Amino acid sequence: MTKRDIENVLASNLSPGLTPLSPSAPSEQFGSPLRIQVEVRHGDIAELGEWAADDPPVDAIVIGNHLGEMPQGACKALDRKITAAYSQQDSLFTQLIQRNVIRSELANLFLLPDPRLEHKGVERTIVIAGQGMPGSFGQPELKILAREVCWVLSRLGKKHLAMVPLGAGRSSFTAYQVMDAWIRGAKNALTGWVSGEDVAISITFVETDEEKVLDFDEAVRSIAKELEGRITIEYTPLTQEELIQLQEKAEEKIEKKKRERSNRFQARIRQVTGQAPPDNIPDQPTKPAAQPIRVNISCENSTYRFGALTGTAAIPEREIHLSTDLVSKVNDDLAASTTARAD
Structure with missing residues (x-):
């Protein structure tokens, strides 16, 4: 059983400080x-x-x-x-x-x-x-x-x-x-x-x-x-009125994203073919600034665990079993190769 498995088992019974929660009296007593x-x-x-x-x-x-x-x-x-x-x-x-x-x-x-x-x-x-x-x-x-x-x-x-x-x-x-x-x-x-x-x-x-x-x-x-x-x-x-309003707004956003995606595809096609953009095509939205990607990597015995987080999504933790000796050798080879090129 890995450390992660133990954490999952303990999750429903232990607090973050690893202090067992005292049993609570059932609410039926009230x-x-x-x-x-x-x-x-x-x-x-x-x-x-x-x-x-x-x-x-x-x-x-x-x-x-x-x-x-x-x-x-x-x-x-x-x-x-x-x-x-x-x-x-x-x-x-x-x-x-x-x-x-x-x-x-x-x-x-x-x-x-x-x-x-x-x-x-x-x-x-x-x-x-x-x-x-x-x-x-x-x-x-x-x-x-x-x-x-x-x-x-x-x-x-x-x-x-x-x-x-x-x-x-x-x-x-x-x-x-x-x-x-x-x-x-x-x-x-x-x-x-x-x-x-x-x-x-x-x-x-x-x-x-x-x-x-x-x-x-x-x-x-x-x-x-x-x-x-x-x-x-x-x-x-x-309420029914709230549901209808929210549904309409949600559909408007979906349609807007579809139009923007279609415009981007058309712009790429024109760029490749050299065609001039039609007058009725709206200006393309400004591309947002690149967001950093945070990667968390840890190693326990021969198990490597990694996860990633961006500004809009998260990649759940995943585990791979790999020889630590092999990883160390590849790392040393890469470092030696970089040093050789620098010289």
Whole structure:
């Protein structure tokens, strides 16, 4: 059994500090199953709408970050807002990461007071949840993270968490897997801590991608039925009007991508054939700047483990069995060849 296999076995029973969790009393002792309120909203986590002031108001915003990674996506968007609120010139999150204040190891949570004036009167906390090494964030790690986030914030008295659906970005998880991990994580963290008479915690998942919002809505509906009797999930599904609007916006984005792809193909054909572009062809969008690719490689005995992370996707960890002597010999030969050419 490899180190990775052992980690997967321990994932559901151990906390990040490898301290066994004390057994929790079943919620049935309170007379009713645990109650969790779940919402799925289309929007930007960096700019919550008026709903954030509802009862209970949002008192924690949760985003994720990989170990050693500079702010990306939702983390970067929120960083801009928080940096401006603290009157900083340079990215606050980046500075904290570079100084190892924000570590982002698996389930390591960094808590920061939300300084924005619009939240005055509400003790709101920004939470940067560590997702560990790039390329190594699998389902066992997602379940650990979900449980630890809910456990820590509930013990700090937080009642309403707004978060991006961690695991749904560059990872290859389905909408169902993401929602199931977070709901079960909340259940595992809160069972025995509160009674089933009151809502234990409210979680609002905020997503900018319309298609993903539709998938999350369907996933929560399904999970609520599956867990009925063991946990009460109070969920208000998206209305028919909301579903239609999101579907239309999702289809518009898909059609736009198709047009852009078609225009790029046509431009390549014209470049090869030397044809002049038609007058009705719109200008090509500016090519985005190249994003760095982070590769994580480790070796245990004769097993090499590697994973990769880009700005838009993640390659899960993979293992290959290879002779370390062979690798060392090839490495020495390459080094000698490079030295010889330099001379």
